[in-house]
Amino acid sequence: MGCEVCVLTEDECVILHKLAERTSLYLSRSEEIEICDRITSIKRFFSQLDEVNVEDLKPLYHVLEVSGKTREDNPEPFPAEEIRRSLKGRFRDDYVVAPWKGGYD
């Protein structure tokens, strides 16, 4: 990402290069410039959170606060007969044919 094209600091720019790499995103030069500007604007927007003190509170990751709720594990043959019928013609050697360039050739 071109550090000279936006107002991110050198360190932040390095981080963004790293992020693009870690999130497996190839960015074109024009996108680098556009995204750099957008990120600067969003970071400024997020800095509003600095105004509020929530030190004493516990995080709430999920509004339901449930964990470990899983359905019973009832193994079924894959694909189920119903799915197999609905996908007629899209199987090869018992595997579902994945799309390729928007088609199923």
Place this chain on the structure above:
Amino acid sequence: MIQAVKVSLEVLNDRLDPYDHLEEILDKINRWEPKVNAYAYVENMGKLKEDLGRQLKRKGRLSGVIVAVKDNISTSWMPTTAASRMLSGYIPPYNATVIEKLLYEGAVIIGKTNMDEFAMGSTSENTPYGPVHNPWCLDCTAGGSSGGSGAVLAYGGADLALGSDTGGSVRLPAAYTGTVALKPTYGTVSRYGLIPYANSLEQISPMARTVKDLALLYNTIKGDDPRDSTTLGVEQEYPIDRVDPGKTRIAVIRELMDGVDEGILKIFWNTISLLESHGFTIDMVSIKSLRYSLPAYYVIAMAEASSNLARYDGVIHGNRVKECRGYWDCAAKARGEYFGVEVKTRILMGAYVLMEGYSREYYVKATKLRRLIRDSLAKLFKDYQAIISPVSPILPPKLGEKLEDPVKMYTMDVMTVTANLAGIPALVQPAGIISGFPIGIQWMGPVFSESRLFGLASIVEDEVGVITPLQ
């Protein structure tokens, strides 16, 4: 145009020819779609007639009812692309649970509606199908991300529609298109088969033209689902309550009134006067933490988006690029090629707020604020039975106006994200028209208060009337 609640009854009693009804809707689609672009895909006439014939035999509560479905809800016989080039041509191998429920009740799915890519947007412009135009003002946005579903209902291109709501994505389009929408209590509708964006916030959500139709669709799709561990295991009906004004206190929250357009305010205060004339007690209250709900929401949504969209690598999930070498090269090129700029921005920012050294400053802080907001609202609901607010601070913007600066677009959600953070239900309905634009109001209530919200909305609807479909 006949209400969805009456279609099934009339069809089953031979008073309405379901094929004529289907043709009436297709005629509207043919007339409006070249201008509005609300559908990403419409099933062909022959297949629809075949589907209708089969569905009529079910004699369910939606027999003969025509439903449009947002393009991020899985249908095993139609493309489901979430308006992303990453998924172009994808036909899921299974139906979403909500689709199974609709089919069980005899509905006909007519097509998939246009939307912002992966539901990331508030204007329905971030889409490879081209922007959705608002039927009320063709140069304006229809709101987003379920703008296609709202626009289709506004011109009569379906009886009912499904959208999804992560931060206001059915409510903003409803407000901008003069239709009604409900973001249900988190966990009352299965998300199985919804292409995920931000799991802890989003819900598949019903949209309609009348409150009765909205209640019908919600009662059809709600319920526990063993395939979605976040459904609540609550099996109850949500009829339209008859609300007693003497026992119902309504709150107006000061923090949700900041910077609102004058026209919108005029309609809002007219609605308050109307409710007071019915005998409701309405008070202005303040919840200071709501000033931070918008940045807190976007931090959480982007963090979850970054994680959810990691699956699209062009190898196992999503379309491949033609030339690449090895897994990482193929993944980076596919993601670079097929994701739009808004999606890329959110993935990068999501990864950023989760990074060691930054997560405490952003993500953890946002989740703490989420607790504060949820608890503050729970406290408010001990004294008040509902909250009323505007839906958006501004009238529908012109197409292209909000695309440049993402934060400008995010501020359109300032009044809607609170319900998603707190998991509470929120209903939007039209409350009037000003300068040719429909103006919506929003109702919020405690968890599982959908029946009460339907009741309150019915009172306003009886006074204001139904303003769609457009001719």
